[in-house]
Amino acid sequence: MVVRFVDRVAELSVLQGFAERGAGVPIYLYGPEGCGKTRLLRELVSRLEGARDYLVVYVDALEERDPGRAVRGSEELRRLLLDAVRGAAGGPLGVLLAYAVTRVVSSLERRLVEGRHVVVIVDDVARPLGLERLEAYVKSLLRLVEYDLAELYPASVLVVASTSEGLSLERLRRHPTWVSLRLLWGLPRSAFHELATGLGAPDTGVAEEAWRLTGGNPRALIQIATVYMWDIDAWLRGLDASLAAPLVAEARARGLLHALQRVVADPDSIVAEADPALQQVARLLLKNNLIVYKAVATLTGETIPADPGLGIGSYYAWQLPAYRELLRRRLGEAGG
Incomplete structure (x- = not known):
């Protein structure tokens, strides 16, 4: 395609x-x-x-x-x-x-x-x-x-x-x-919906759910449309198995579950205080490309505004809101 x-x-x-x-x-x-x-x-x-x-x-x-x-x-x-x-x-x-x-x-x-x-x-x-x-x-x-x-x-x-x-x-x-x-950030909502329509989104509700979980990421949208045929739950299960579950297991083994829970709640907690556990979690998440430092101007000279709903802080953001969602579920199961 x-x-x-x-x-x-x-x-x-x-x-x-x-x-x-x-x-x-x-x-x-x-x-x-x-x-x-x-x-x-x-x-x-x-x-x-x-x-x-x-x-x-x-x-x-x-x-x-x-x-x-x-x-x-x-x-x-x-x-x-x-x-x-x-x-x-x-x-x-x-x-x-x-x-x-x-x-x-x-x-x-x-x-x-x-x-x-x-x-x-x-x-x-x-x-x-x-x-x-x-x-x-x-x-x-x-x-x-x-x-x-x-x-x-x-x-x-x-x-x-x-x-x-x-x-x-x-x-x-x-x-x-x-x-x-x-x-460079994801697509704005209107352009994301335009791309979703072009990829055959079954309805605006599915496209909006994809927006909520991807934050406008076009590759994630293309994957949902072409690999998972708009089955967002199946896409989430794939991310959980490949990323969320192994990361929570590693955090548990290293005694970092509580620190990970704090970052899931607020990505800016990484810079809020000099906590060694938070810094270890930050490096773990950065290494696995789950969060990104975003306090830098875009190509157009703008800054990406904080949006707690999408997991975007003033300094750090989740690369996909879905990562935060899946980690939150896993931490709840683990008693994080």
Whole structure:
């Protein structure tokens, strides 16, 4: 099924503006898993890659072997990048391309770059590269913007890296001059309902229930529609078995049930006091991509308002409200 691109008009406009005038540092775009980062970035590439005054490359760092999925963009740059990793060993294709892209772009001939808008996107970068390597990698992207490409006289330079890996924020928030941190959230309610209708939601009640449990997350909605055929209870059972039950079992084994219950009640309890148990729970939830730090401006410069009904605090939020719901049930059964 081909799912059409819905909403994101403002975010796409901001990225197109950056592509035209450039950004002085790399943009690090993050947000909940499935919120639409990849779809947004691929849409940007599809609109720019055919323009003669643009030199565009997109790398999917999570792709293991398919060149067609791992790299897109201007044909000349795509060809050079694939040639650079052909026959190389040492990891999945996406990781090899992620490391090669800075080397290939910085070594381009001036005649290919001068006067053109250069856009470099590395998608889903944190997990395949690893947290230990992330800071050095982002520094290499900054060097690409500030020095390597500047010497080739481009019209502008935009470099974007993306991730849903929450622990990576701890590393990069220490370097505010290296990178611009930007947040992408789920779809607003009206756009979410539009997507649900396009996916064949049986009625508005089902679509609204999906909104309540996903918080506007488009990938979760697509999964409910195409894998579970709008059986939301079956979707919840799948999440419970794969995420909620193992996490509560681990929290119980580590004596963290009470701290977990506090975070389920209020995600901002993580920052409310210096409780070691709360910090352990926070790292556990961030590691498993169940919560996300959200006190960062979005692409459009706005902030996501707190919404207790959806599990959104001022600083932290549940990536899907369903996670909070399932943990709450499990903790009730466990006597948390």
